[in-house]
Amino acid sequence: MNSIYTAEQVKAFEKSTFVKKGDDLLAMMEAANHSVDELIKAYPKSEFLILCGPGNNGGDGYFVGIGLSKLNKSVKFLNVLDKSKKSRLCEYAFEKAKNLAFIAPSELKNVLIDTVIIDAIFGIGGRIDLGKQIEEILSFCNGFKSKVAIDVPTGLDSNTGEISKACFNADKTITFIAYKLGQRVNEGKNFTGKLILKDLGLGMTKKITPLIKEFSFKDIKGIIPKRKNSAHKGDHGKLLVIAGDEGLGGAGIMSSESALKTGTGLVKLLTRKSYISASLARNPEVMVSGADNAQDLEENLSWPNAIVAGPGMFENFWSEQILFKLLVKITEKKIPTLLDAGALRLITNKAFSKMKLHDQMVLTPHPGEAADMLKVSTQEIQKNRIESAKKLQKKYNCIIVLKGQGTIICNKKEMYLCSSGGPELAVGGTGDILSGVIGSLIAQGLTPLDAAITGVGLHAKAGENFANEVGKIGLAASELIPQIRKLLN
Numbered sequence: 001m002n003s004i005y006t007a008e009q010v011k012a013f014e015k016s017t018f019v020k021k022g023d024d025l026l027a028m029m030e031a032a033n034h035s036v037d038e039l040i041k042a043y044p045k046s047e048f049l050i051l052c053g054p055g056n057n058g059g060d061g062y063f064v065g066i067g068l069s070k071l072n073k074s075v076k077f078l079n080v081l082d083k084s085k086k087s088r089l090c091e092y093a094f095e096k097a098k099n100l101a102f103i104a105p106s107e108l109k110n111v112l113i114d115t116v117i118i119d120a121i122f123g124i125g126g127r128i129d130l131g132k133q134i135e136e137i138l139s140f141c142n143g144f145k146s147k148v149a150i151d152v153p154t155g156l157d158s159n160t161g162e163i164s165k166a167c168f169n170a171d172k173t174i175t176f177i178a179y180k181l182g183q184r185v186n187e188g189k190n191f192t193g194k195l196i197l198k199d200l201g202l203g204m205t206k207k208i209t210p211l212i213k214e215f216s217f218k219d220i221k222g223i224i225p226k227r228k229n230s231a232h233k234g235d236h237g238k239l240l241v242i243a244g245d246e247g248l249g250g251a252g253i254m255s256s257e258s259a260l261k262t263g264t265g266l267v268k269l270l271t272r273k274s275y276i277s278a279s280l281a282r283n284p285e286v287m288v289s290g291a292d293n294a295q296d297l298e299e300n301l302s303w304p305n306a307i308v309a310g311p312g313m314f315e316n317f318w319s320e321q322i323l324f325k326l327l328v329k330i331t332e333k334k335i336p337t338l339l340d341a342g343a344l345r346l347i348t349n350k351a352f353s354k355m356k357l358h359d360q361m362v363l364t365p366h367p368g369e370a371a372d373m374l375k376v377s378t379q380e381i382q383k384n385r386i387e388s389a390k391k392l393q394k395k396y397n398c399i400i401v402l403k404g405q406g407t408i409i410c411n412k413k414e415m416y417l418c419s420s421g422g423p424e425l426a427v428g429g430t431g432d433i434l435s436g437v438i439g440s441l442i443a444q445g446l447t448p449l450d451a452a453i454t455g456v457g458l459h460a461k462a463g464e465n466f467a468n469e470v471g472k473i474g475l476a477a478s479e480l481i482p483q484i485r486k487l488l489n
Contacts, residue, residue, distance in 0.1 A: 001219050003210035004417065005178045007124050007158035013177065013204050027200055028056065028089055031176045032063030034198040035150060038174055039064070039116070040071065043146060046116045047074040049103070051137065052094075053121035053154070054084040060150045061120025062093035069100055076101045078108070080121050080134060105133070108140050116146040119168040121154040124180060128157050128164040135166035142169045149173040152180060153191050160384055161188030172196060178204045184214055184417060185385060185406050212386065212408075212415040217461035217487070220454045224488060225263065225444045236265030237443025240304035241436065242297065242326065243311040245319050249275035251312025251341065251432045254478055256286045258436030259308070261485045262458075264443045270300055272318070293318075294325035301329050306336045308439035311432040313342025320346060327355050336442045338362040340435040344369045347396075357398050359411070362448050364401040364435060365392070389415070401438070401452050403431060407460070409452050416453055421460030424467040429477025434459045437484060458484050 005013075018024040039048070050065045052058040058080075065075045079094075079102060086094060103111070119141075121134065130138070138155060141147065147170050152158050155167030161182045172194040175183065182188040183195055199205070228235070239259050244252030249271065256269040260283060269279055273290030280288060291297055309326055313319035323346050330337050337360075339347070344365050346352060357363075363373075367385075371378040374391055381388045382404070389408040392400045402408040407418040438455035442448055462483035466475055 001416075002179055002214040002419075003205040004181050004184055004212045004214050005204070005208070006181050006211050009208060009211065010124060010178055010180060010204070013202075013208055017202055025089060025092065027202075028059055028093070029063055030200050031060055031198060032067050034200070035060070035064045035174045036067035036071070038196055039068065039118075039148065040073075042172070043116050046114065046146065047076075047112065048116045048118055049076050049078060049111055050118040051078050051080055051121050051141065051154075052090075053080050053123075054086045054090055055122065055125060056087050056089050057120050057123025057125070057151055059087065059090040059093040060123070061118060062090070062097040064118060064120065064150065065100060066093075066097050076103050076111075078103055078105065078137070080137065105137055108137070114145055116148060117141045117144045118148050118150060119154050119170065120150040121168075123151040123154075124158050126152060126154055126156065126158065128155055128162055128167075130155055130164050130166065135164070138166040138168050142166070147171050149192070151175050152183065156182055156188050156191055158182040161186030162383070163187045163191055167191050174198060176200055177202055179214070181211060181386070184419070186382070189406065212417050214417045214419050215453065215457060216419045217457045220457040223446065223450055223454045224458075225441070225446065233265035236263055237306060237440070237445065238266045238268070238304045239264045239439050239443040240268050240270060240300055240307045241311075241439065242270045242307065242309040242322060243313065243432070244269075244271035244275050245313050245316065245342070246272055246274070248312030248314070249278060250429070253279050253282050254429055255308060255311045255432045255436035255439075257283050257478070258433045258481050258484065259440040259443070260286055261481050262437045262440035263488060264440040268300065268303065270297060291322065294321045297322050297325050298329065301326075301333070301335075304335065304443070306338075306439055306443035308338045308340065308435050310340040310343025311435055313346065315342070315346060315349070320349075320351065323347075324351065327352070327357070330361075331356060331358060334358060334360060336360045336362075336448050338364060338435055338439050338442070340364045340431060341369070345372055348372055357396050359397055359399070360448050361398040362401060362438060362442075362452050363392065363396060363398045364403060364431065364438070366403045366431060370402055386415070399448050399452055401456060403434070407456050409449070409456060411449055414449070418456045418460050420457065421463050422467060422472060424472040424475045425460070425463040427475055427477060430459070430463070430475075430480065433477050433480050433484075458487055461487055
C-alpha cells in the first residue's frame, strides 16, 4: 500500500528534517539528480523546455536543466513570473543556470512540438488561482506531446485534487519525499499522470503516520479467504440479504448472487414475495423467503452470521418497518451488518433518529446518498471526499465506504483509498454487487474493515478487467460477478 500525506504533513517533515544550513539545498540537488535520471531514461533523444517559477519548485527546475545540459541535452528555460521575488534556493539555482538558454513567453510558438515540457512553476505550495499569464502559458504547453511535472503539476491543489482552469496536464509527475493527497484524489489523479516517487532517502513513510493508505487489487490478494481441502459449506458463513422492494427486485437477486459466487457457504434472500420465483429461476442455490412484514424478518434473524440490507429498498412502509426491526435486533445481537442504498436514505428519517448503529456495521453510500446523510449537496461531498468520509464515520460510528472514483474506506482510526476502478462501473446495479461481495467476505470470517477493503479492491479490479476485455461502455452490473469469481480463484 502507498502512504499518502497532506501538503502540511510533508512541509512539517521537511522543516524538522532540514535543520542544518544547506540541508534543503542538498535535498533540492538530490531531487534534481533523480529527475534527470528519469528524464534521460524516458526521453533519451528529446529537447527540453523547463517552465520555472519563483519558488523552490522553480529551483528544482533550474537544477534539472543544469543536470540535463551537463549531459549535452538541448535545454531552454522559461522564467515564469520573472518580476516576482525568488526564494533563496530558487535565486541560488537561477544564478547557476543563467548562462544557459532562456526564452520569453512570446517565443513559445517557435518551440518544436516534440519538445518535452517540464513544469516547475509552483509545486506543492501551488494555488489554483493562477492568473491570466500562467493560464495562457499552460494552455499552450498542454498541446505538446510530452509533459512532465516536477513534484506537483501547476494548477493542482496538493490537498484536495482540485484543478485550475488551465492546470498542467502531465503525462508523468516526478514527486519527492512522499505522495501528496491531491495527486491521488478527484481530478488530481487524471492531471498527475504516471506518478514516480523519489523519497530522497529521508524515510518519511517510516517516521510519519500517513493521512490515508492507497491500495489496489495486488495489495488485498493476501486477505482473500482461502479454502481447505477438507472444507464444507458450514465453514464459509451464512449471509442474509434483505433487499428488493416493489419494482426493484433485481437488486436483491444481484446482491445475493454476488455473495454466493464470492464464496459464502449459505446465502438466503429475504425479499418481496412477488420476487421469489424470479430469484429461484436465476439462482436456485440461494434460499429465498418472502416477507410481508417485520414479523417475517424476525424469524430469519437467528440464522446468519452477517447481514446485507438496503439494495432495492426505498421510503415506503414495507422497507421502513423491515429496516426498523432489523436495526433493533442487530443492535441487541451485534450481528455484523452492511447497509446500502435505500437503507441509507431511510436512516436519515426522523423515525430512525434515535437508533444507535454499532462499529461493526458497514455503510456504503454513493455521493448522492452521502449528501443526504450529511444534509449537504453532492458537490460538497465530491469537493472534499476525505473530509466527507470522516464526517460520515463520526456521525454514524460505522465503517464507511464512500463510493466513487477513488473509493474511500474508513473507521475511527484508519483510512484507505482504492486506486483501481474506472468509469465502466458508473452504471446501475454495481453497488448491489459490491454489497453482496463485502457481505460475503464478512460472513466468511473477515473483519468488517478487511471485508470492505477487500471487497472494494475485488470489485474495482473486476471492472478494470471487463473494460480491458470489452471496453468502458456497456457493462451490465451482473457481468462483474464472473470477473470477481475469476479473481478469487
